[in-house]
Amino acid sequence: MRRTGLWVFSVLFLAAFVQPPTTYYRSKALHIRVPDFDSGRKEYTIRDDHGQPMSVIAVKGTDGLPYWYRRIFTPVCLTGECRPIDVGIYWHFSGKYLGIEIFREPLTKTDHSEFSPLDYDRLEDILQNEWSDLREYTAEELVEPTDKTPSETQVDGVTGATRKVISEAAVKDAVYTTHTIWHLIHVGEPEQLALIALSEVAGNPTLAHRLLATGDTGNRDFVLRGVIDGHLHADPVIEKSILQGLGAEDHAFRDLAFKALGSLNLSSITLQEDLSKVYPQLEAGEKIRLLTALEQANRLHRGLQDVLTTEFTADAQPQPWVLIKILSIIRQTGSTLTEAERERISRLKTDHTALKKALNDFFSSHK
Structure with missing residues (x-):
């Protein structure tokens, strides 16, 4: 009887690690394009904030397009009082942020209360901004020096006096969590992923055609910038997109098209x-x-x-x-x-x- 009980306990213990973790939050964009991890995944190495190697994988989404994915379990503050987060990060193939998934347990604030739906909405707005003030600060710099006056700071239950500019750029009472996730997404990763993607597209031009066919402005601009910077050859499909841009009402598209024009065979x-x-x-x-x-x-x-x-x-x-x-x-x-x-x-x-x-x-x- 005792042996049977131990066997059941062992099975349950192992199941806790074998079973997929609970997903507490998933970005709305991922509800439409959840990547297919069983189809054509390939691993690459890039560098994180500190110059350390980290792995990302290229996965095919349900729409047939390639995306980038990284999953990481990491602490979010320096004191050890914050709960670690288990987060999956997705980028468009161009390196632009797509969405996140939160596993194991929901995100929490400094008082350990859980994120509300409004907090997650606020977090998404922040993560969409690739030029947030969060870019300018390391985790060690989130707290004001002690000579600052109370009016210049915002008191955080765990970290002490948080810089006002950071408080305004983060989810309320979740400065470290916001800062950590934003930095995992935006500092160096998009540029590195874009360069890998351009290399892949250069070797497989049909990828560029598929990106242009989506009608997504980010994908289109990614291809045109690849042509402008000399990473991609402008074949007839890309040339057609450039010509469309010359007469487009979208001024950003129009400007990129004129810049890309010099890459075409203008004697044709x-x-x-x-x-x-x-x-x-x-x-x-x-x-x-x-x-x-x-x-x-x-x-x-x-x-x-x-x-x-x-x-x-x-x-x-x-x-x-x-x-x-x-x-x-x-x-x-x-x-x-x-x-x-x-x-x-x-x-x-x-x-x-x-x-x-x-x-x-x-x-x-x-x-």
Whole structure:
């Protein structure tokens, strides 16, 4: 009988560790995209806040996209009075924070009371902010020096006088917990994960196509920045996204598209045909950006050249520096003008000193 009792106890003891831990909180984003840990997981090593190696795994989400995951059991304060936390952290493939899961027991405050739903909402808002004031402080710096006055501090039941700026950037009465989780997510990890992801995408371009197909602005910007920084090659799918960005209402998308334009093969007749449709819709400053990119082209195709020379008509009211850029590109590419194009340019009258000089130089070389 006693042996049976010991056997039952052993089974229950082992089950406590074999059974999956209770999940006390899961970010709303994860309710939609809970990663599939059994599909294509791969482990990588990056560095934590202190430069120590740590493991993250790439997992495939239920939407078929790759995500990053790390699970860690860690203390959250220096006194030993705070309960450790068991947290799973998820990042988008781009390195941007996605969500967390809290295991074993709920998060608690300095008086050991549990986080309320509003506390978790507040925590999520804080974790979404990658430039929080929490970035500027180590755990040792969360408490004010003793020469500070009470009005400049906020008393924390465990830690003493907490810096006011930190208190305002954290869940009330949970400064150390907030600081710990935020630092696990944001200090160095996103940049390292993004570089690994770019390396993976460079070796598998279809990953970039899948990220663009999501319609998620973070994924799109991640791919375009990869092109701008020279990590990714702009294939036809990425090129299409860049062209869409040139006319987008989203100013951030538009700006990235113009920056990425210089990475394309601007001598391509197909691309120049597309640019000839975009160009007339652009503002003067954006025309300058497009023309600056075109300076690397070794040929100006007929369709785009016709659109550019139309700028010299009287009703176009072009900016002088736009016309100067166009003249420079025509000269640089050695393009031959049609009679109609030559007439358009030659009939332009201007008092702008730089443009007048550019016109004289242009016709001196285009007899």
